[in-house]
Amino acid sequence: MKTRVAPPLPARFAVLADIHGNSSALRAVLDDIARYRVSSVLVLGDHFSGPLDPAGTAAHLLGLPAYCLRGNHDRYLLEQDRARMGPSDQVAFDALDAAALAWVAELPEVLDFGDVWACHATPLADDVYWTHRVDAAGNLLPRGIEEVAEWARGVTASLLLCAHTHLPTLWHLPGGQVLLNPGSVGCPAYDDTTPVPHKVETRTPAATWALVSRDGAGWHVAHHHVLYDTRDMVARARSNGREDWARAVAVGRL
Secondary structure, X not given: OOEEEOOOOOOEEEEEOOOOOOHHHXXXXXXHHHOOXXXXXXXXXXOOOOOOOHHHHHHHHOOOOOEEOOOHHHHHHHHOOHHHOOHHHHHHHHHOOHHHHHHHHOOOXXXXXXXXXXXXXXXXXXXXXXXXXXXXXXOEEEOOHHHHHHHOOOOOOOEEEOOOXXXXXXXXXXXXXXXXXXXXXXXXXXXXXXXXXXXXXXXXXXXXXXXXXXXXXXXXXXXXXXXXXXXXXXXXXXXXXXXXXXXXXXXXXX
């Protein structure tokens, strides 16, 4: 996977992911982050794809002094013909200008800060859940902790960052590593067809992010849930014919 090596992070930083074109949620999260005076922000991919406000999201994100990486939906914008894209990716592709797409093309798949290591989904793929699995009936279930730890083999960092499920998650692995998913800024519920049809619902409209700090005792994580005015994004989803997204943004359920 395309890896960017970066200098070590400060003792306190913010982690966010899965904005999915929700500019209102992004603004609310950035305002909340500003209260904590962090000097570094990490954004773990899937920045724009969604029937909301990809261009407005790009206007905020491209000017942000943040470490950003590429998610699976960012990859789809680069690799797929428009006709083969899903409807949310098509909205983003049509809304983003050449500069935004060029920015996406330069994103790494992995950010390596030494003792902090970040990807969108797993160390091996950008479209597989790391901490969860989907059974044959479409139920989302936690993976066994040994399986989760096995996927981290070869990564020596003590803090591992992932996204993709949209679920705020914190796991302490048997070997001592910490695995953190900050949740989703802009998409609190969705359905998918891979590996079988299933739904993921946070059951809250809140935008989520994580504040991470470190001291002599180890890593400390605070998940933040930020309520914001969803009305503009709900209206945009409906104007794009996506009642599923409108409900997801409004209530965190499908």
